[in-house]
Amino acid sequence: MSMYFYPPSVEELISYLNKLPGVGPKTAQRLALHLLNTREADAVGLARAITATREKVRRCAVCGNLTDDEVCPVCSDEQRDASVICVVEHPGDCIAMERTGQFNGLYHVLHGALSPMEGIGPAELNMDSLMQRLRGGNIREVVMATNTGVEGEATALYLARLIKPLGIRVSRLAYGVAVGGDLEYTDEVTLGRALAGRSDI
Amino acid sequence: MSMYFYPPSVEELISYLNKLPGVGPKTAQRLALHLLNTREADAVGLARAITATREKVRRCAVCGNLTDDEVCPVCSDEQRDASVICVVEHPGDCIAMERTGQFNGLYHVLHGALSPMEGIGPAELNMDSLMQRLRGGNIREVVMATNTGVEGEATALYLARLIKPLGIRVSRLAYGVAVGGDLEYTDEVTLGRALAGRSDI
8 A cells, every 4th residue: 555645845845844943844744834825925935035035145244244235234334333342143142232222332243152062163253353353443342242151151251362462341241130030030150140240229 | 323133135034934833033033044054955945845836736636635746646546445535624634644554545635624713614625526526436435534623523514414415424533542642631521432432342
């Protein structure tokens, strides 16, 4: 008895969807059937957007952030304070910083963090161009906003050691309890850092 | 102060991904960045597969299941028992039936279930062609394998009432405890049906 499966074209679509992060075989199947049944404009639009984005988007020549232009809107915005650079791991981190509405400097996107385990050293990250920017311009402060895990910390320390000799202030985001967060559910390391960094009221 | 977001092309990709079922804004963002950074072959392959599948795949002229051909491999397989038809809601249900390795008849895919709330009546489902098949051929049994929710039940009963007058046996999959399932975690309705349908050992 021959068993029936999805038509070859659908199986192919499922296998591509299955390669996406967090998409298992069941979800891939559901997404494939959705893409088959949804409006033509939505399915073809998605296909076109994938191709178009890859063709259009590149890294900003200055900060390395994603942009459709040669230089990104932040780097070419003369209203922003060009003497402060916030170093982040990923493009999404810039968006998070922008959402605070409290940072008016420029960014530098490393596109990752140091990870000897995964073979990611300084050469694999967008670090050379950061050092060039710092040597070339009138930068007075670099804010390290890498993630707070082991790799992000190591990256921040590594860069701080390179940058300080240039006479530039290097700062790090404050550690502490999340606003609106319960002390009870805050891990002890974070709580310890929050205590050490306490301020007068 | 102007806020920075993703480049327009990336925002567009995110908004298309966000339309997929179960994909929220955060996941859409993560998938978009993945599609930007992954191997060219995987990203472009997905884009092509979406378009190709929509162009190639159609409904089988006989059973309504998805196929790349005029008639699907099951309907055109002469080894299968053409006197039994299993009625299911979705193409994925055929795959589930095939996996049992215990069904050698043909299928009929309704592409949904009756749902007055969502405005889905008999005309919106692939029912007319089922009745045509039953009137035309030597069918001795129709196995109702619609889902076991309210809509699937209603659909099975509705069809049973239409089919029985043709002198064709209409059966329904057995309800009961899942194999390997704990009684403790079986809902009372299912357990009640399992009791009512008990057999001698």
